[in-house]
Amino acid sequence: MSNLIIAKFGGTSVADFEAMSRCADIILANAAIRVVVVSASSGVTNLLVEITKTTNVTERYDAYAGIEAITLAVLNHLAQPEQVAQAIELLLAELKALIENGGAVYSSAHKDLIQSFGERLSSALFSQVLSERGAKAQCFDIRRVMRTDSRFGRAEPQVKQIAELAEVHLQPLIAEQRIVTQGFIGQDEFEQTTTLGRGGSDYSAALLAEALQADTVQIWTDVVGIFTTDPRLTDQARCIAEISFDEAAEMATFGAKVLHPATLIPAMRRNIAVFVGSSREPQAGGTWIAKEVQQRPPYRAIALRKSQTLITVKSPDMLHAAGFLARVFDILSRHQISVDLVTTSEISVALTLDEGGMTSAFSHAVEPALLELRAFCDVVVEQGLSLVAVIGNHLHSSKGITGELFQTLERINMRLICHGASKHNLCFLVQDADAPGVVKQLHSRLFSL
Numbered sequence: 001m002s003n004l005i006i007a008k009f010g011g012t013s014v015a016d017f018e019a020m021s022r023c024a025d026i027i028l029a030n031a032a033i034r035v036v037v038v039s040a041s042s043g044v045t046n047l048l049v050e051i052t053k054t055t056n057v058t059e060r061y062d063a064y065a066g067i068e069a070i071t072l073a074v075l076n077h078l079a080q081p082e083q084v085a086q087a088i089e090l091l092l093a094e095l096k097a098l099i100e101n102g103g104a105v106y107s108s109a110h111k112d113l114i115q116s117f118g119e120r121l122s123s124a125l126f127s128q129v130l131s132e133r134g135a136k137a138q139c140f141d142i143r144r145v146m147r148t149d150s151r152f153g154r155a156e157p158q159v160k161q162i163a164e165l166a167e168v169h170l171q172p173l174i175a176e177q178r179i180v181t182q183g184f185i186g187q188d189e190f191e192q193t194t195t196l197g198r199g200g201s202d203y204s205a206a207l208l209a210e211a212l213q214a215d216t217v218q219i220w221t222d223v224v225g226i227f228t229t230d231p232r233l234t235d236q237a238r239c240i241a242e243i244s245f246d247e248a249a250e251m252a253t254f255g256a257k258v259l260h261p262a263t264l265i266p267a268m269r270r271n272i273a274v275f276v277g278s279s280r281e282p283q284a285g286g287t288w289i290a291k292e293v294q295q296r297p298p299y300r301a302i303a304l305r306k307s308q309t310l311i312t313v314k315s316p317d318m319l320h321a322a323g324f325l326a327r328v329f330d331i332l333s334r335h336q337i338s339v340d341l342v343t344t345s346e347i348s349v350a351l352t353l354d355e356g357g358m359t360s361a362f363s364h365a366v367e368p369a370l371l372e373l374r375a376f377c378d379v380v381v382e383q384g385l386s387l388v389a390v391i392g393n394h395l396h397s398s399k400g401i402t403g404e405l406f407q408t409l410e411r412i413n414m415r416l417i418c419h420g421a422s423k424h425n426l427c428f429l430v431q432d433a434d435a436p437g438v439v440k441q442l443h444s445r446l447f448s449l
């Protein structure tokens, strides 16, 4: 369908009835918005995660009570709550049953199922809000279309099947009415509910845009666009009117939370424009992300990703011997460990892992690999580090870039600097505690007018 817009509304945008009403205004003002993807209301996914993490039954019920309160507050504001009350009651009862019969520890499949309730509740409520505003709207269970593999917690979308299922189940509906559906969740081939990873609703919206051949994805959030850095870090951050796919993808990869890291992959595949704006201030403009842009400045933005793990592997025996790096990376790859940044010398390699610190689940996956590496190397693991990424254009070949960086941060202990491999980024590690100050200082140097 040409002239089709997929609009995604994040957690704060659907936090309560008033916020949902503002989203309805945006949708009603634009007839091309036929598919609406919603996140769970703000705070709900965190509460669901808490249910899956704690073994304490009282804590599970407390979290459930929080979710129920957020849900009922919206329901009670509706003009015709009876239209959706039964669906909401069923969802809440199903969630409660999962808590009652949960046992001490949830399986990873159950964790994803539990986390799916946030989006399932918010989409049911939001489609009623939209209907009450006069729109012809229907809530659609995206699990019928969003086919993924079975990697719970970080499921991989199956793009070809999603396109086929969207063609059959979704495409015929959107001409007649607006579809309200869930971000973040999907379903594997065995009809088990999966999730795409935290913040995954942006990715869902882009995947649906690709499947339905939409022109534009709108990401409505709590900031008026993509900024030169997280506006929470410095009040000097300013909104970027237009940015290329490459630059925005780098920003998302390196921690700019405003977009899930994978969001731009489907958009780039099909050249779909992405707009980021504030559902609170839709008139304030926003950021357009596109393939071609008017300007490509050397410095575009600074991104920050906290809680990184740095692993240094050293083997003096490998001096002048071939195959050291191949051996190290073979071990990491066999354990399905994805490496982020790398620097090397002949007998050592330093690398960061992209899972954001050693959570217990993650260290569980990494430990066996470290054991294998320790059989022929000295291995040092450092935590509590932040990755700072300067994003821009031609950074690998422009004069004076590193000089500017080192001058600005001469008092900071920088660990592992990666420069030269990408024309769009220059990355380095600093201590977590230093990171906000480093971003602020660097931003002031690179972006002050």
Ligand code: ADP
Residues within 6 Å of the ligand: 009, 010, 011, 012, 013, 039, 199, 220, 221, 222, 223, 225, 226, 227, 228, 229, 230, 231, 232, 251, 255, 256, 257, 258, 259, 301
């Ligand atoms: P949503 O719930 O709408 O998906 P998120 O909290 O996931 O919203 O993303 C929006 C947040 O991203 C902002 O509140 C902001 O603090 C953070 N953020 C990080 N980096 C940037 C950036 N470069 N530009 C804008 N926002 C950013």
Ligand code: ASP
Residues within 6 Å of the ligand: 010, 011, 039, 040, 045, 046, 118, 183, 184, 197, 198, 199, 200, 201, 202
């Ligand atoms: N509700 C999910 C989360 O909080 C997905 C999203 O908001 O994009 O991570």
Ligand code: MG
Residues within 6 Å of the ligand: 010, 199, 202, 257, 258, 259, 260
């Ligand atoms: Mg988000």
